[in-house]
Amino acid sequence: MVYYQRLGTVPPKRHTQFRKPDGEFYYEQMQGEEGFAWNQSFLYHQNPPTVITGAESVDQAGPPSVANEPLLPRHLRTHELAPATDAVLGRHRLMGNSDLTISYVHATESSGLYRNAVGDELVYVEAGGAVVESSFGELEVRAGDYVVIPTSTTHQWRLTSESLRLLIVESSGGGHIRPPKRFMSPLGQFLDGSPYNERDVRGPSRLIETRTGPADVLVRTRTGVTRYSYAFHPFDVVGWDGYNYPYALNIADYMPSTGALHLPPPTYITFEAPGFVICSFVPRMFDYHPEAVKVPYAHANVDSDEVLFYTGGDFMSRAGSGIDQGSISLHPAGYIHGPQAGSLEKSLSAERTEETAVMIDTFRPLFLGEAAAGIEDADYPWSWAHGWGQDVTGAR
Numbered sequence: 001m002v003y004y005q006r007l008g009t010v011p012p013k014r015h016t017q018f019r020k021p022d023g024e025f026y027y028e029q030m031q032g033e034e035g036f037a038w039n040q041s042f043l044y045h046q047n048p049p050t051v052i053t054g055a056e057s058v059d060q061a062g063p064p065s066v067a068n069e070p071l072l073p074r075h076l077r078t079h080e081l082a083p084a085t086d087a088v089l090g091r092h093r094l095m096g097n098s099d100l101t102i103s104y105v106h107a108t109e110s111s112g113l114y115r116n117a118v119g120d121e122l123v124y125v126e127a128g129g130a131v132v133e134s135s136f137g138e139l140e141v142r143a144g145d146y147v148v149i150p151t152s153t154t155h156q157w158r159l160t161s162e163s164l165r166l167l168i169v170e171s172s173g174g175g176h177i178r179p180p181k182r183f184m185s186p187l188g189q190f191l192d193g194s195p196y197n198e199r200d201v202r203g204p205s206r207l208i209e210t211r212t213g214p215a216d217v218l219v220r221t222r223t224g225v226t227r228y229s230y231a232f233h234p235f236d237v238v239g240w241d242g243y244n245y246p247y248a249l250n251i252a253d254y255m256p257s258t259g260a261l262h263l264p265p266p267t268y269i270t271f272e273a274p275g276f277v278i279c280s281f282v283p284r285m286f287d288y289h290p291e292a293v294k295v296p297y298a299h300a301n302v303d304s305d306e307v308l309f310y311t312g313g314d315f316m317s318r319a320g321s322g323i324d325q326g327s328i329s330l331h332p333a334g335y336i337h338g339p340q341a342g343s344l345e346k347s348l349s350a351e352r353t354e355e356t357a358v359m360i361d362t363f364r365p366l367f368l369g370e371a372a373a374g375i376e377d378a379d380y381p382w383s384w385a386h387g388w389g390q391d392v393t394g395a396r
């Protein structure tokens with residue numbers, strides 16, 4: 001959802017006869033949220049979208065299930081993950097709980113057809129370019145894009161660069177990934193003062209030329225993945241309209257607020273979903289009070305686990321921690337975290353930050369996936385102790 005869009009040809013009224021030039025019917029399909037009680041789109045297919053001719057289970061890694069014990073801050077280096085096949089089957093599942101799964105993939109091939117029947121997906125493009133092809137048409141995406149793909153959108157990732165680096169959030173807590181309510185009027189227009197608005201949000205720009213013939217589609221469910229064989233290709237749509245479609249927002253189009261003194265992370269909220277929020281840290285002026293401390297104070301995330309994906313800039317407050325491009329840090333509830341030694345003093349004369357980072361705050365504890373163990377920086381929990389000259393006994 002963001003606002004009403006229409007591509008191609010739709011009949012003047014819903015649920016009326018809509019015929020091809022040869023007199024045959026087009027086939028109407030509704031894709032909606034929350035049953036029939038929330039935003040919807042109506043698509044018009046050349047062939048019925050319902051005809052399955054086969055179904056089989058597909059083996060996939062289970063959800064992240066390793067408890068974060070002993071409770072530690074974590075640092076994962078995503079660029080140490082091996083390149084994988086594609087943006088769907090090659091996902092390394094790093095962290096998750098019942099509300100979401102966080103994965104990373106360095107894809108080197110285009111994906112097959114796929115839809116997530118559990119929840120919306122939010123994909124952050126760290127590097128590379130692609131076209132997200134769906135029944136709604138072509139959505140070109142590039143580095144820095146957040147791509148929101150609503151539940152049950154049949155789509156595929158077609159690479160337009162040699163490879164693609166993606167951070168993927170699969171929502172599974174019910175409900176949907178949406179712009180925060182406080183940005184919106186009751187009827188769904190972005191209010192003035194929102195950090196982004198309709199002009200920044202890109203939907204599919206054109207329909208896909210009709211594809212014919214049978215097609216396989218992978219469907220993610222709560223318990224696994226099923227491969228359906230369809231008699232007719234799902235990309236045979238002649239028109240659609242509505243509020244439910246995949247869209248992109250580039251993080252550079254997110255306009256940050258700044259203040260005289262430090263503003264807390266919720267200032268930078270970008271999307272919200274049941275059980276978590278997404279915030280964007282982008283290049284911006286530092287606080288301008290003459291006595292301002294420009295790095296964050298130490299803080300305890302009493303009610304949330306805090307995940308940061310570092311995707312550009314200098315990460316001033318983390319100097320000496322090993323954090324670099326492609327790093328993910330996890331600061332769990334129960335651990336008090338803050339800047340590294342020396343960064344407070346260094347910040348005093350700085351006027352702006354060039355950092356870009358994506359934050360995912362979850363409201364329930366995160367479990368770790370098997371893929372996380374292989375890319376973990378085991379020294380990270382002790383980086384504060386090293387900075388303040390302390391001996392470390394390590395995890396026991």
Ligand SMILES: [Fe+2]
Pocket residue numbers: 299306331337
């Ligand atoms: Fe934090």
